[in-house]
Amino acid sequence: MTDPTAPEAPPEGHDATTEGDRDAALGQAPVRALYGDEGSAPRAIRSADLTYNDYLKVEELLSLQVPQSDPPHHDEMLFIIIHQAYELWFKLILHELERAIAFMNDVRPLRARHFVNRVVEIMRLLVQQIHIVETMQPIDFLYFRDHLMPASGFQSVQFREFEFAAGLKDPRYCTFFDNRPDLRARLEARLAADDLRTAWSRMMRAAGLDVPLAADDPAQRDRPEVHDAAVAGILPIFERPDDHMPLYLLNESLIALDEYLALWREHHVRVVARVIGWRPGTGGSSGVDYLKSTASKRAFPELWAVRTSLQRDERSGGLSAGGTGGGCPMGY
Numbered sequence: 001m002t003d004p005t006a007p008e009a010p011p012e013g014h015d016a017t018t019e020g021d022r023d024a025a026l027g028q029a030p031v032r033a034l035y036g037d038e039g040s041a042p043r044a045i046r047s048a049d050l051t052y053n054d055y056l057k058v059e060e061l062l063s064l065q066v067p068q069s070d071p072p073h074h075d076e077m078l079f080i081i082i083h084q085a086y087e088l089w090f091k092l093i094l095h096e097l098e099r100a101i102a103f104m105n106d107v108r109p110l111r112a113r114h115f116v117n118r119v120v121e122i123m124r125l126l127v128q129q130i131h132i133v134e135t136m137q138p139i140d141f142l143y144f145r146d147h148l149m150p151a152s153g154f155q156s157v158q159f160r161e162f163e164f165a166a167g168l169k170d171p172r173y174c175t176f177f178d179n180r181p182d183l184r185a186r187l188e189a190r191l192a193a194d195d196l197r198t199a200w201s202r203m204m205r206a207a208g209l210d211v212p213l214a215a216d217d218p219a220q221r222d223r224p225e226v227h228d229a230a231v232a233g234i235l236p237i238f239e240r241p242d243d244h245m246p247l248y249l250l251n252e253s254l255i256a257l258d259e260y261l262a263l264w265r266e267h268h269v270r271v272v273a274r275v276i277g278w279r280p281g282t283g284g285s286s287g288v289d290y291l292k293s294t295a296s297k298r299a300f301p302e303l304w305a306v307r308t309s310l311q312r313d314e315r316s317g318g319l320s321a322g323g324t325g326g327g328c329p330m331g332y
């Protein structure tokens with residue numbers, strides 16, 4: 001197990017200097033705008049030419065909204081931009097999950113939690129954001145929907161990567177990318193890569209909890225006996241949170257992530273029902289009924305089940321479940 005007293009070095013691939021430079025560059029444009037002339041600009045400004053528009057590639061970004069309808073339907077702009085905004089956030093989510101997985105592999109629950117919490121905040125936004133499309137009149141959507149066929153949310157490689165990175169790995173979804181071998185290869189790489197759920201069960205064991213090895217294996221972990229053993233293994237964290245506070249806090253962030261992903265599915269399916277009713281999807285699914293069937297997916301079923309297994313410890317009188325504060329395997 002990793003030495004819990006060691007300084008919290010970033011996992012491999014993290015280059016603090018580069019990040020610092022990038023932050024400085026980001027701060028540059030507004031500062032230049034405020035001060036105007038070179039002489040009064042603070043030291044952080046290094047490149048004389050870099051501007052807000054150059055750095056963020058704003059012109060390129062604003063040239064990427066190309067309607068299919070001709071003449072362009074007014075609402076198609078909304079439809080394109082909302083999907084593009086989601087794709088940008090999905091990109092960041094994947095970036096953050098990779099970091100969280102690396103810290104979990106280093107048995108650093110609080111550092112991992114920092115990045116999981118960021119994803120939870122993004123998800124909170126994404127759950128709200130879906131409702132913007134409800135400002136479209138259903139009849140207006142019908143006027144340009146046919147132009148989108150057969151494009152579909154099924155082909156969002158990043159959404160599927162997000163599911164896979166969380167641990168919801170269903171290889172059948174790879175077939176939606178048969179006509180794009182590059183994207184299929186990318187998704188298959190994510191299928192083979194480490195995921196949050198596997199990193200989690202490994203970390204629980206590394207922290208001394210009795211979570212079975214089979215819980216690390218996507219092919220075995222949903223077997224009832226493996227699931228039950230994993231739930232029993234993590235029970236002490238929830239019975240005595242004070243004794244396992246870093247693990248407890250991480251687990252609460254992970255269940256929040258699972259909750260917000262499920263909430264996104266719920267909100268999306270309601271929005272879909274409101275806009276297109278029970279029409280089939282452009283990707284060929286039954287539409288609302290298919291989407292409803294996905295709403296029960298959970299990346300961390302053990303974290304949901306453990307609530308049911310909890311029993312009160314009457315001797316503790318309910319005060320922090322009688323935690324001693326002395327048994328935490330990671331004292332930071």
Ligand code: HEM
Pocket residue numbers: 082083086087130133141151152153154156159268271272275276280281282283284285286287288290291294
């Ligand atoms: C008018 C708005 C929308 C409608 C009518 C709609 C409709 C649908 C339908 C019917 C499906 C099922 C797959 C199919 O047969 O095509 C689907 C899947 C999906 N949609 Fe949407 N959608 C809308 C907005 C959005 C937005 C804004 C996003 C943001 C990224 C999104 C992301 C997805 C994703 C990721 C899937 C795959 C879900 C899964 O397989 O679990 N959709 N959508």
